[in-house]
Amino acid sequence: MxxxxxxxxxxxxxxxxxxxxxxxxxxxxxxxxxxxxxxxxxxxxxxxxxxxxxxxxxxxxxxxxxxxxxxxxxxxxxxxxxxxxxxxxxxxxxxxxxxxxxxxxxxxxYKEHPQYNPILLEKAPPQALPENLWGDEWQIANIAAGQIIDLFRDRPIPINNIPQEFQPINLNLPSDIFIPGLVVYGGTKSMQLARWIEQQTPAFINYIPTEVGKSGGFILETGLVDRWIFNTFESEQAEEIARKYEQNKQASKGLHFLLIQPDDSGMTTTAFWLLKESFDFSS
CATH class of the missing domain: 3.30.420.10 (Ribonuclease H-like superfamily/Ribonuclease H)
Structure with a gap:
C-alpha cells in the first residue's frame, strides 16, 4: 500500500x-x-x-x-x-x-527557526471521563516484549488492536524488556467502555503527577489532540507504581498497552490496544 x-x-x-x-x-x-x-x-x-x-x-x-x-x-x-x-x-x-x-x-x-516547533499542537485541558463508563478497578501490569504479541494476537477478543508497526520486533526491542500497561476491570460496563475508547481512537496513556510522591492520575490521549482523565489517585504506593510505569514506558520506546476485562479472573478479555507514545515534544 x-x-x-x-x-x-x-x-x-x-x-x-x-x-x-x-x-x-x-x-x-x-x-x-x-x-x-x-x-x-x-x-x-x-x-x-x-x-x-x-x-x-x-x-x-x-x-x-x-x-x-x-x-x-x-x-x-x-x-x-x-x-x-x-x-x-x-x-x-x-x-x-x-x-x-x-x-x-x-x-x-524549520531547524533554522530554533524558537519554533513545527509539530507542536495546542491541547485543551483533559476532560473527565463520562461517569457511566467508569471502571470498577485498575492496576498496572508488565509483559515481556517477547510474549506480548503471542498472548493477545490470536485470542477471541472483541476489540483487539495490534498495529504491525508497534510490534516489539519492528521496534528492535529486546525480547526480555517489559512492556507496561494499564489493566481496567470494567465489570458489566466493560464492553461499553471498550467501544467508547475505540470510537475515540486511543493514542497513548501517560501519568501526570499532581503532587510528587503523593497523588496523580492517568491521562488517556485520543484522536489528534483530545485528552481524558482516565483515573486519579491519592496514594504514595499508587504514585510509586505509576512513576515506575512511566519509567518502563521510556525504556520500551513509548510502547505500552491498555487491557479491559470484566474482572480479574482472566477468563474473558473485552479489549486490548497496543499503544505507543512518541517522545518528540508533540506526540
Whole structure:
C-alpha cells in the first residue's frame, strides 16, 4: 500500500508581507539504513489560494500519475482541506498522531527557526471521563516484549488492536524488556467502555503527577489532540507504581498497552490496544 503523510499549514516564512501556507508531502516509511526521510513534494501558496482545489492540483502533481492509497494527517487544522481534496481523488484519509516520518521532515525543514516547533499542537485541558463508563478497578501490569504479541494476537477478543508497526520486533526491542500497561476491570460496563475508547481512537496513556510522591492520575490521549482523565489517585504506593510505569514506558520506546476485562479472573478479555507514545515534544 502506498501511504503518504501530508501537512498543510501557515508556518513561519521569509516573507513578512504575506502569510504563506506550506504543503509538505512525504512517504510514510523512514529509510531503514539512514533513518532519514526526505519530502517527495513541497509547495506553498498565499492565504487566498489555500483551498481544496489548490490542494487537489498539488496532489496530482506530486503523484505524477500514481496516486497514494492513503494520506495520513496529524494536524487538526490540515485535516479538513486535505480530506476534501483527497475525497475528490478517491484517496482515503487517516487522522493519526503516528506520522513520525512527516514530523522528522518538518523538524528538519524549520531547524533554522530554533524558537519554533513545527509539530507542536495546542491541547485543551483533559476532560473527565463520562461517569457511566467508569471502571470498577485498575492496576498496572508488565509483559515481556517477547510474549506480548503471542498472548493477545490470536485470542477471541472483541476489540483487539495490534498495529504491525508497534510490534516489539519492528521496534528492535529486546525480547526480555517489559512492556507496561494499564489493566481496567470494567465489570458489566466493560464492553461499553471498550467501544467508547475505540470510537475515540486511543493514542497513548501517560501519568501526570499532581503532587510528587503523593497523588496523580492517568491521562488517556485520543484522536489528534483530545485528552481524558482516565483515573486519579491519592496514594504514595499508587504514585510509586505509576512513576515506575512511566519509567518502563521510556525504556520500551513509548510502547505500552491498555487491557479491559470484566474482572480479574482472566477468563474473558473485552479489549486490548497496543499503544505507543512518541517522545518528540508533540506526540
Amino acid at each position: 502506498n501511504i503518504w503523510q501530508a501537512d498543510f499549514y501557515h508556518h513561519p516564512s521569509s516573507s513578512a508581507n504575506e502569510r504563506q501556507w506550506q504543503l509538505v508531502i512525504c512517504n510514510s516509511e523512514v529509510n531503514p539504513n539512514t533513518q532519514i526521510t526526505k519530502p517527495i513534494y513541497t509547495a506553498q501558496c498565499l492565504s487566498q489560494d489555500a483551498n481544496a482545489d489548490w490542494l487537489e492540483q498539488q496532489i496530482l502533481l506530486a503523484a505524477a500519475g500514481k496516486l497514494p492509497d492513503k494520506i495520513q494527517v496529524f494536524r487538526p487544522q490540515s485535516l479538513s482541506l486535505i480530506s476534501v481534496a483527497a475525497e475528490k481523488l478517491d484517496i482515503k484519509i487517516e487522522a493519526t498522531r503516528n506520522t513520525q516520518a512527516l514530523k522528522q521532515v518538518l523538524r528538519e525543514k
